[in-house]
Amino acid sequence: MIKNDKITVSIVGDVNVENTVAIINKHLPFENRSKKIDLFEQNNKEITTVKEEIIVQDVQQAKLAMGYRFDVRYLDDDYYPAIVFNSLLGSSSDSLLHMRIREELGLVYFINSSYDFYKGVLFIFSGIDASKYEIVQEEIVKIITNIELGKIDLKFLEIAKLSLINSIIESHDSIGTQAVRLERQDFFNNEITKEKSIEFIQAVTLEDIKKVASKVSLDTKVLLRGENNE
Numbered sequence: 001m002i003k004n005d006k007i008t009v010s011i012v013g014d015v016n017v018e019n020t021v022a023i024i025n026k027h028l029p030f031e032n033r034s035k036k037i038d039l040f041e042q043n044n045k046e047i048t049t050v051k052e053e054i055i056v057q058d059v060q061q062a063k064l065a066m067g068y069r070f071d072v073r074y075l076d077d078d079y080y081p082a083i084v085f086n087s088l089l090g091s092s093s094d095s096l097l098h099m100r101i102r103e104e105l106g107l108v109y110f111i112n113s114s115y116d117f118y119k120g121v122l123f124i125f126s127g128i129d130a131s132k133y134e135i136v137q138e139e140i141v142k143i144i145t146n147i148e149l150g151k152i153d154l155k156f157l158e159i160a161k162l163s164l165i166n167s168i169i170e171s172h173d174s175i176g177t178q179a180v181r182l183e184r185q186d187f188f189n190n191e192i193t194k195e196k197s198i199e200f201i202q203a204v205t206l207e208d209i210k211k212v213a214s215k216v217s218l219d220t221k222v223l224l225r226g227e228n229n230e
Contacts (some may be wrong), residue, residue, distance in 0.1 A: 002030070003031065004033070004186065005033075005037070005152050006037045006186065007033075008182075008183045008186045009024055009028065010179040010180075010182040010183050010186075011179075012175045012178045012179050012182070013175060018062070019023035021027070035168050035187070039118060039187055039188070040073050040074075040090050040118055040119075040120070041118060041119040041120060041121075042120075044069065044071055045068060045069065047074065047217045047218065047219055049222070050218050050219065050221065050222040051219065052218065052220075052222075053220075053221075053222045053223070054222075054223045054225065055222065055223070055224045055225070056159050056225060056226070056227060057224060057226070058226065058227070059225065060226065061109060061127050061128075061226060062127070062128050062129060062133070062223060062224060062225035062226065063125070063126070063127055063223070063224045063225075064124075064125070064126045064127075064128050064133065064136060064221070064222070064223050064224075065123060065125050065219075065221065065222045065224075066067075066123065066124040066137070066140065066218060066220075066221045066223075067121060067122075067123050067126070067220040067221070067222075068121065068122040068124075068217060068219060069120065069121060069216075069217045069219050070082065070115065070120055070121055070122040070212075070215060070216050070217075071120050072117070072120060072212055072215060072216050073118065073119075073120050074118060074184075075118040075188060075190060077086070078208070078211065078212050079117065079207060079216075080201055080203070080204055080208075081202040081204050081208035081209055081211065081212045082115065082117065082212045083115065083117070083163060083164060083200060083201075084112055084157070084160055084161055084204045084208075084209060085147070085212045086114075086115035086122065087116075087161070087163050087164050087211060087214075088147065088152075088157055088160035088209065089113045089124075089143070089144070089147065090111060090112045090113030090124060090154060091112060091113055091114065091115070091163075092160070092163045094159045094160075095113070095156075095160070095161060096147070096152070096156060097111045097112070097113060097124065097126075097140065098111060098112070099145060099156075100139065100143060101126070101136060101139050101140070101143075101212035105139065107128065107129075107132050107135060107136050107139065108126045108128050108132075108136060109126075109127035109128065110125075110126060110127045111124070111125070111126035111127075112124070112125055112126075113125075117163055121219075122216060124140060127227050130223065130225035130226070133223055133225075134215050137221070140190050144213060144216060146209055147209060147210070147213040148214050148216075149210070150206055150207075150209075150210050152206075152212045154206065157204075157206060157209065159204060161201050162206065163200050164201050165201055165202070168194055168197055168198060168201075169194070170186070172194060182226055184200035
């Protein structure tokens with residue numbers, strides 16, 4: 001790993017750059033990398049059969065996980081529509097999954113979505129009553145289908161964008177997040193400013209969202225429940 005893996009050292013704070021670089025060079029004398037590193041999981045496949053698994057354990061609350069193939073990755077043309085789509089779908093308390101399935105229908109204890117833009121996958125996690133397993137899945141499918149068809153109130157799209165923009169602004173107050181950003185910029189040789197990211201997010205249209213929604217394909221669903229469907 002030390003000889004071959006790509007290595008970055010990110011330092012954020014009030015430091016003397018010249019002294020810090022000298023210390024790193026002295027104590028971390030890494031050799032130059034010759035191996036090209038593939039930072040993305042490129043395993044795409046056409047879904048013919050959705051895998052389903054039900055696991056019974058001694059748990060008080062059932063949990064449903066749905067894993068989707070989502071063929072959009074960091075720096076792809078559809079990257080910004082994809083992160084807005086995830087925000088709209090389920091990554092915040094103002095998302096469609098949360099507002100419809102939890103707040104309006106009261107079918108879940110919690111529900112959210114998570115998008116991994118290195119692997120090209122999206123997950124939906126929810127805490128449910130196991131007896132509501134089928135109806136929760138049906139509602140999730142309806143919401144994704146409605147987004148793909150453009151059948152959404154545009155105010156929710158604007159809320160999704162605003163949520164992402166606020167996260168970007170707040171992240172600049174976090175040293176840890178700044179370090180991660182520096183690391184990503186180095187990995188991908190892609191330096192993008194806060195202002196540019198916000199501009200790209202604001203430019204996402206409903207048509208863009210419909211396009212990326214059509215790339216979501218259910219691969220696997222797993223239900224973890226107790227013996228008596230608690």
